Amino acid sequence: NAGVTQTPKFRILKIGQSMTLQCAQDMNHNYMYWYRQDPGMGLKLIYYSVGAGITDKGEVPNGYNVSRSTTEDFPLRLELAAPSQTSVYFCASSPLAGWSDTQYFGPGTRLTVL
Amino acid sequence: GDSVTQMEGPVTLSEEAFLTINCTYTATGYPSLFWYVQYPGEGLQLLLKATKADDKGSNKGFEATYRKETTSFHLEKGSVQVSDSAVYFCALSPGGQNFVFGPGTRLSVLP
Numbered sequence: 453n454a455g456v457t458q459t460p461k462f463r464i465l466k467i468g469q470s471m472t473l474q475c476a477q478d479m480n481h482n483y484m485y486w487y488r489q490d491p492g493m494g495l496k497l498i499y500y501s502v503g504a505g506i507t508d509k510g511e512v513p514n515g516y517n518v519s520r521s522t523t524e525d526f527p528l529r530l531e532l533a534a535p536s537q538t539s540v541y542f543c544a545s546s547p548l549a550g551w552s553d554t555q556y557f558g559p560g561t562r563l564t565v566l
Numbered sequence: 567g568d569s570v571t572q573m574e575g576p577v578t579l580s581e582e583a584f585l586t587i588n589c590t591y592t593a594t595g596y597p598s599l600f601w602y603v604q605y606p607g608e609g610l611q612l613l614l615k616a617t618k619a620d621d622k623g624s625n626k627g628f629e630a631t632y633r634k635e636t637t638s639f640h641l642e643k644g645s646v647q648v649s650d651s652a653v654y655f656c657a658l659s660p661g662g663q664n665f666v667f668g669p670g671t672r673l674s675v676l677p
């Protein structure tokens with residue numbers, strides 16, 4: 453199993469550009485999550501999904517969009533990049549509801565918006 | 567709202583020293599508590615967890631006990647190794663899909 457994979461590992465964007473962060477898992481997990489980690493801060497939940505076709509907002513969803521067309525993939529879309537979105541982004545998955553079970557994390561994508 | 571407070575880092579220890587990383591939390595109800603570890607260049611991985619008061623989570627020589635009376639979940643290890651150098655995150659989940667992470671504590675272990 454590859455676990456949770458994320459691409460790209462690093463990216464630099466200009467203000468106003470758009471991009472999609474890719475996330476895939478091969479563990480057949482129902483639950484998937486996107487977090488951002490700002491320097492010196494804990495992770496904050498952006499969006500989550502409880503299954504294909506079902507997504508919901510987390511704590512900091514503004515400026516982002518997600519979709520979940522398959523169990524395996526959960527891409528995160530930035531439409532108009534802003535410097536405030538400079539962060540490290542982590543995707544995670546779990547077989548059961550996150551509050552009661554382990555989350556498996558990808559290696560992260562480091563995004564810089566200039 | 568719910569929150570997690572961790573001791574400020576970085577923490578630097580010599581090999582075989584005793585480790586404590588403090589974690590306290592604020593939450594309503596009865597959250598589950600977690601310690602995650604992030605090794606350099608990797609994503610977070612679960613180190614241990616506890617789902618109710620007085621539970622002790624343990625893994626790889628690390629331990630933490632869910633103390634409801636002091637709202638704490640301190641991480642301990644009796645003898646650290648160089649390979650334990652990483653960032654450690656305390657986290658809680660009050661229920662549903664919510665997860666609250668602390669800011670992380672960077673540990674460096676010197677040979």
